[in-house]
Amino acid sequence: MSKIKLLLVDDHGPLRRALREGLEATGQVQVVGEAATGEGAIARALELDMDVILMDVQLQDPLIGRNARSGVGAAVAIRRERPRMPVVFYSIQDDDEYYREFRASGILTHYAYVRKSNYLLPGMLVPLLRDAVNGRSLVDPEIEDRVQEVRDLDEQSPRALLEPNELRVAELMAQGMTNEQIAARLNLHDKRAVSRTNGRIYAAWGLSENAVDDKVARARATLIYLHNRMIMWDENGVALIQDRRGEWVPFYKEE
Secondary structure (H helix, E strand, O other): OOEEEEEEEEOHHHHHHHHHHHHHOOOOOOOOOEEOHHHHHHHHHHHOOEEEEEEEOOOOOOOOHHHHOOOHHHHHHHHHHHOOOOOEEEEEEOHHHHHHHHHHHOOOEEEEEEHHHHOOOOHHHHHHHHHHHOOOOOEEEHHHHHHHHHHHHHOOOOOHHOHHHHHHHHHHOOOOOHHHHHHHHHHHHHHHHHHHHHHHHHHHHOOOOOOOOOOHHHHHHHHHHHHHHOOOOOOOOOOOOOOOOEEEEEEEOOO
């Protein structure tokens, strides 16, 4: 069986070296290139003769900072030039944004997405690499559960119930701005427009149905915006959210 020609992408130097040594020690993998960033992965992928990429999902890039391209973003860019290039994603991160990005990427085949903690040994990665090369796909069950959880959250997103101008007002409200400050930021001629918009936000999120004053409604709207989850409050002021079975349960667990 021929060796798998691999591009190894990980921003952690010592781990990358250990992976290279471990994978090559199996006798089934030849690491033909390495990269530490998303941009570096794209550049190397376009110049190398390789079969598959082993790609960390979170890739730090000191030159770019917060706008650094993730492993998923790098894979999407690579596949524009090299369609269906096999990729095995592995990650220690449990961040909604990575799962959301992966779900939106449109990657359908020739991939695996697994947790590092579940595939610690190089020998465990080799079958994933071969399967990806052969067009098969795998999502770690733990990750599949989290991707589904993110999908459910997005489908129930309270932000999706707002028009763009209402969403912008909710964002500024959540930043702690007063109506006057929001009106000034948005260059509104009449600051009462913000108050009217607040009313639309409260109605969309079911906050106007409760006998609460504007300060309470504002605080609750801020919580809903920041968590991007629909929250309701019972007569005792206990915040409730829906669990995966659709039942309303306390949002904050009592210690």
